[in-house]
Amino acid sequence: MNFSSRTDLTIHSGLNDIFKTKDSQTISFAGGLPDNSLFPSEELAKSYNSVITGGDSTVFQYTGKQMPELREKISSKMNDYGVNATADDVLLTQGAQQALSLAAQLLIDKGDGLVVEGPTYIGALAAFDAVEPTFYEVPIEQDGMNIKVLEHILKHHEVKMIYTIPDFQNPTGTVMSVEKRKAMVKLANRYDVMIVEDAAYRDLRFTGTQLPTIKQFDTEDRVIYVGSFSKILAPAMRLGWLVAAPEVRGDLEALKSSADVETSSLTMNAVNDYLEHHDINQHIEEIKTVYCHKKNLMYQALTENMPKDVKFNNPEGGFFIWLELPEKFDMDQFLDDYLLPVANVTLVPSKNLFTSKSIHNGARLNFTQPTNEQIRDGISRLGSALTEYFSTVLV
């Protein structure tokens, strides 16, 4: 078939290979999924039920507008983050994913410069591929993007957009320092660039102090802030939001309606009802307790089971631990030839998380979805598999 080149790029992003499994016994550290047992199912069922049976049939109708009460609640959450936003500043989206896609459509013509972190969220790369940018990759350090490299790129290339995940980055779990957040805004002002701040994991801080958003330092309306209910409520709601200056938001809203007409009235009403009757912050505290415990379990298991030369971090929140092997190690090959077929464990190898596709020695491990037992068992199997692979296959 004669498909567009955009399609080809997006299809080969590697996004669809993430969920490789062998059989139902596979222990997967691959998905970026919440723990199934933590969804507030009964509360959400009540909210949906009350919306559906409440006698207002307009909830089934096109609405022509984004629900003001829900946007009000989100703007008050943004105020808690120190971002000065009113309900009007919030645009509801089909998950954070749609916000990323809309931002790229708004800012990027074919070939325009787009800065991403290396490694970054594979779904963002897939969304950005559709607008055929020229990618520039900035390495992630323990405290976020390498700002010197960013500055060098901005100085020498035409860049329209910087995409960053400052809080518990996907896939490395790192947090950008306050200094770097401020420096990034300064650079964006100097080089006339927009920043897309993807805060999908922001609420999931287990330890340490919450840092200000990049949006908080935005002096020239250059930051598009992106949030999501996927990790704190349920991905199935497909509900996210963005906060941006009025002229940016207006155009993003027009692009959104050309993509999907509008956000589902049923979803907006149900989430609004949930937020009215339940304390979401209390729910977030509960899921954080479980996730922190799982992260500690995984970190402990890694400490006990990884051969020397394998590095891993101990993130303060989010969904992921990042694993790094010696430079020559090929994680894709290890996964395909050994880890999955022999140990029946899977993870996300680093290659497709870099635009350059040239870094093969890393992997993302998800600790939120597997059970405690799977974490202990899976990391022990990963450790044995690596030890055997080092001593037999790689010798």
Ligand SMILES: Cc1ncc(COP(=O)(O)O)c(C=O)c1O
């Ligand atoms: C960093 C990041 N941004 C955005 C998304 C998409 O989230 P949503 O379900 O809100 O579309 C994800 C999902 O894993 C993510 O990890």
